[in-house]
Amino acid sequence: MIKDEITIQQNKVKSMQDYLAPAVREMKPSGIRKFFDLVSNSKEDIISLGVGEPDFSTPWHVREAAVHSLERGRTKYTPNSGIPELREAIADYLHTSFKVKYEPSNEVLVTVGGSEAIDLALRALITPGDEILIPEPCYISYSPITSISGGVAVGIETFAKDQFKLTEKALRDAITPRSKILILCYPSNPTGGIMTYEDWLPIAKVIEENDLIVISDEIYAELTYGQKHVSFAAIPGMKDRTILVSGFSKAFAMTGWRMGYACGHQELISAMTKIHQYTVMCAPVMGQVAAHEALTNGLEEKDRMIESYNQRRRLIVKGFRDIGLECHEPQGAFYAFPSIVATGLTSEEFAQRLLFESKVAAVPGDVFGLGGEGFLRCSYAYSVSQLNEALERIGNFMRKL
Amino acid sequence: MDALKLNILELLKEDARRSADLIATMLGTAEAEVARAISEMEADKVIVKYATVVNWSKVDDEKVTALIEVQITPERGHGFDAIAERIYLYPEVKSVYLMSGAYDLLVEIEGSSLKQVASFVSNKLSPIDRVLSTKTNFILKKYKQDGIIFEDQEDDHRMLVSP
Ligand SMILES: Cc1ncc(COP(=O)(O)O)c(C=O)c1O
Numbered sequence: 001m002i003k004d005e006i007t008i009q010q011n012k013v014k015s016m017q018d019y020l021a022p023a024v025r026e027m028k029p030s031g032i033r034k035f036f037d038l039v040s041n042s043k044e045d046i047i048s049l050g051v052g053e054p055d056f057s058t059p060w061h062v063r064e065a066a067v068h069s070l071e072r073g074r075t076k077y078t079p080n081s082g083i084p085e086l087r088e089a090i091a092d093y094l095h096t097s098f099k100v101k102y103e104p105s106n107e108v109l110v111t112v113g114g115s116e117a118i119d120l121a122l123r124a125l126i127t128p129g130d131e132i133l134i135p136e137p138c139y140i141s142y143s144p145i146t147s148i149s150g151g152v153a154v155g156i157e158t159f160a161k162d163q164f165k166l167t168e169k170a171l172r173d174a175i176t177p178r179s180k181i182l183i184l185c186y187p188s189n190p191t192g193g194i195m196t197y198e199d200w201l202p203i204a205k206v207i208e209e210n211d212l213i214v215i216s217d218e219i220y221a222e223l224t225y226g227q228k229h230v231s232f233a234a235i236p237g238m239k240d241r242t243i244l245v246s247g248f249s250k251a252f253a254m255t256g257w258r259m260g261y262a263c264g265h266q267e268l269i270s271a272m273t274k275i276h277q278y279t280v281m282c283a284p285v286m287g288q289v290a291a292h293e294a295l296t297n298g299l300e301e302k303d304r305m306i307e308s309y310n311q312r313r314r315l316i317v318k319g320f321r322d323i324g325l326e327c328h329e330p331q332g333a334f335y336a337f338p339s340i341v342a343t344g345l346t347s348e349e350f351a352q353r354l355l356f357e358s359k360v361a362a363v364p365g366d367v368f369g370l371g372g373e374g375f376l377r378c379s380y381a382y383s384v385s386q387l388n389e390a391l392e393r394i395g396n397f398m399r400k401l
Numbered sequence: 402m403d404a405l406k407l408n409i410l411e412l413l414k415e416d417a418r419r420s421a422d423l424i425a426t427m428l429g430t431a432e433a434e435v436a437r438a439i440s441e442m443e444a445d446k447v448i449v450k451y452a453t454v455v456n457w458s459k460v461d462d463e464k465v466t467a468l469i470e471v472q473i474t475p476e477r478g479h480g481f482d483a484i485a486e487r488i489y490l491y492p493e494v495k496s497v498y499l500m501s502g503a504y505d506l507l508v509e510i511e512g513s514s515l516k517q518v519a520s521f522v523s524n525k526l527s528p529i530d531r532v533l534s535t536k537t538n539f540i541l542k543k544y545k546q547d548g549i550i551f552e553d554q555e556d557d558h559r560m561l562v563s564p
Contacts, residue, residue, distance in 0.1 A: 030564075032562055032563065032564055035562050036560060036562040036563070039561040039562050040561065046561060048559075048561040048562065050560075050561050050562035050563065051559045051560060051561070051563050052563050052564050053559050053563055055557065055559070139564065140564055141564065189564075311412075311428065312427070314428070315423070315427050318426050384423075384427070
């Protein structure tokens with residue numbers, strides 16, 4: 001009797017952790033999450049520059065189109081790869097905006113956010129042990145999603161002196177016989193760096209020579225402020241090696257709708273569609289209707305929002321420079337990435353002290369991987385008065401250091 | 402009008418207190434150029450006035466606003482202009498528009514009480530010679546004015562930090 005109880009107790013004691021898949025168990029919580037917890041626990045009136053999300057609401061005509069379609073009872077599953085009119089609108093849009101031509105019937109897949117598209121691409125491609133090359137600092141999800149799929153994430157450091165561009169040499173140096181995929185994200189979260197046509201050509205050559213596949217996350221493609229975005233898929237010879245990932249979250253202010261897409265070679269898209277079909281079936285129909293409206297009638301509104309980001313970008317960059325923080329000029333997305341090296345603090349120390357002493361939240365650069373230490377990610381998707389207030393507080397903070 | 406001036410107007414429409422320095426930074430031009438464009442527009446009466454949009458319903462001293470549809474017989478030689486002028490010179494009158502459709506002038510009147518507005522209409526407006534008829538519509542609640550929505554706009558519900 002007693003013996004039995006002991007066994008039962010021991011069973012209870014076995015840790016839930018032991019059940020978890022090793023890749024998940026070993027996954028570190030994101031640095032952003034950690035900082036988020038710090039911020040949320042503070043009761044004070046914090047001005048945030050920490051959000052990677054537009055401050056605009058989805059344009060009204062887009063919301064209204066979704067409401068109208070709901071009223072007419074459009075609430076069912078759609079085809080796995082998305083409603084045909086949306087896929088056509090996406091293909092037309094990519095063709096007119098970025099000169100890449102996809103066949104809507106089999107080269108376009110509508111997904112639940114760009115996030116799902118990245119996950120599908122990695123899951124469809126990775127054989128455990130494959131090396132996935134990731135220029136850093138970068139969006140925080142690439143490396144953990146790679147690990148879940150059994151891949152090995154290999155960071156490639158990029159530098160402010162190169163405006164955080166990926167260089168041919170850095171790419172070559174990172175390649176090994178196990179390298180299979182390169183994840184690109186330009187315009188970049190968190191640095192705001194972009195790549196020009198001339199920047200891409202040598203990279204394309206290396207990719208060809210080493211037979212790599214590219215996942216090009218172009219979710220910030222519309223948000224460029226000097227020159228027009230050059231899609232990696234538009235570089236000669238690259239379209240069939242590239243899975244272009246994008247979505248509606250950023251340029252169309254539609255984060256909550258969870259709408260994204262992937263475009264590429266039909267065999268890649270078909271492989272991704274299989275996983276998509278078994279995991280989520282299809283993207284939500286309301287979101288697809290809204291996304292279709294955004295692409296067909298929302299381009300002007302989109303341009304208006306981008307002009308507004310541009311004005312605020314100039315404001316924040318000048319603000320940092322006036323304060324005495326070195327800040328390379330971000331050419332895309334809606335983040336400034338000033339250097340705080342001159343203060344002698346680490347990114348994390350700087351961000352924490354700025355939060356506790358001056359009530360401004362910004363994300364320490366080290367959470368974005370190699371090359372991020374010494375920087376601070378500051379979103380400028382905030383109102384002019386909030387930005388001015390934040391800059392003033394940062395200036396005061398710097399003077400007290 | 403050139404693009405710079407249009408951009409300046411939009412930024413001032415959002416907030417008339419923005420300085421030339423701030424506007425210059427936001428538009429990526431020189432402060433002197435912005436200051437010059439603003440003075441030019443002030444001189445040309447493109448910028449007529451820097452005003453405050455007040456939500457009077459939040460102030461104890463509430464105001465009453467009426468929109469009055471006025472039918473008139475136009476005057477030989479002056480069309481509607483002379484009568485419009487007679488009307489708009491009254492300080493109670495906030496705006497006067499010549500309209501197409503069922504009536505001729507739309508007159509906006511602001512007063513401190515219903516009674517005051519009504520008495521203005523019956524004692525001042527209606528007796529004007531060529532005024533044929535008036536129809537007074539009181540504004541009960543202002544939802545949006547000059548592109549500005551009066552109800553408390555949605556707060557920023559975004560997380561303080563996110564990817
Ligand atoms: C570079 C990058 N890719 C993808 C995403 C995810 O976007 P979505 O909302 O389409 O899933 C984000 C969001 O922050 C991002 O910054």
